[in-house]
Amino acid sequence: MEQHELEDLNYRTANGVAWVTLNRPDTHNALSTRMRADLQTIWREVRRDDSVRCVVLTGSGDKAFCSGIDRSELNDEPGRFDPYSYDDLGAQIGPKSNGLWKPVIAAVNGMACGGAAYLLGESEFIIAAEHATFFDPHVTYGMPAVYEPILLIGRMSFGDLTRMSLLGASERMSATTAKGSGLVSEVVPADALPDAARWAAETIAAQPALPVQTTVRSLWAARRLGYQDALDMGNVLLAAGNDPDAFAAGQSDFRGRVRQEPRLR
Known part of the structure; x- marks a missing residue:
């Protein structure tokens, strides 16, 4: 087993599987600038590591998988957005955006909202704990939901995606509803989530x-x-x-x- 601990990210490997854990539980695993850079580094390293055949992506703690981009680090002053020079932050953190074609399983251990869609939308499939919830708060806080629904458009029913995008922070989709919508492939008790993700990842990793x-x-x-x-x-x-x-x-x-x-x- 190889294990490496970064400041905002934990990384370890075992049995052909890389375990990538978002490690900012005090911020509900919000995507800090450092975490985004570390994710990009990890995806590119995994791409070249032949010993890794599958990835499990999860969050630390039991409250949240990821609460999206850490807005405390962003400049929210209005009037500064330039669509011709804007670099989408998601290009840093998505495995497919970084050329990783090894399977990524998202193990959602709690709340997943907003920019978490960058990770969920580029995973092969999602396994969720029973207490996991999904929502997109953008419109509630005066921002359009754009990249998030684009990333999820082929993963769940259009009606549920539209409802989630337009109701913002006023409603959260349960793991059971998310499974019925097609977003989640399996729902398990919280204490069974690591084993469920391990079984799927190691089964995939054992194949050519x-x-x-x-x-x-x-x-x-x-x-x-x-x-x-x-x-x-x-x-x-x-x-x-x-x-x-x-x-x-x-x-x-x-x-x-x-x-x-x-x-x-």
Whole structure:
């Protein structure tokens, strides 16, 4: 196991899985300038580390996964916004925005709001504790919700996303409602969240790395490109992800030499 503690972020690896923990519980794990820089560094390091095959992203404590950008560090003086020179803060913190095509599982251990969508929107899937909640407070505090709903538009029903974006801080979506909407893939008791995330991540990490990463790339191509463009890219991705050794081992498993009892969800 490798473990590294940064000031606003914890990082450790075990069994092919990198555990990335937002570590500012006193601010509900708000994304500080330092944390955003550390996330960008971590994503780029994980991208090059062949020993890491899957990532679990979570928050410290049991109150919050992430409360978005730390606004205490931002200049909120009106009239200064220039859309032609503005750098989206999310470009720093999103795994896909930083070229990471290894699977990222978000383990949501409490409140997730606002800029947390930068992380949730670029994760492969989300597992939530029963007490987790989701909301976007932008409009309540005089700001438009823009990047957040864009990032979540393909992950949940349009009606629920619109409701969450327009009701602001006045309503929070429960983990159960989020699962029904498609945002969350599984809801578990709070004390079972680490094990649920570990099982999924280690199962993925135990599979051949190249086919897994190519599958991730294909899924995101299908989401971001038009249907025909994604199909046209399919042959290139299929060639890039073709690992003869992994294929031979997989066919051997398929013929019955190795059978894993599947879990029912």
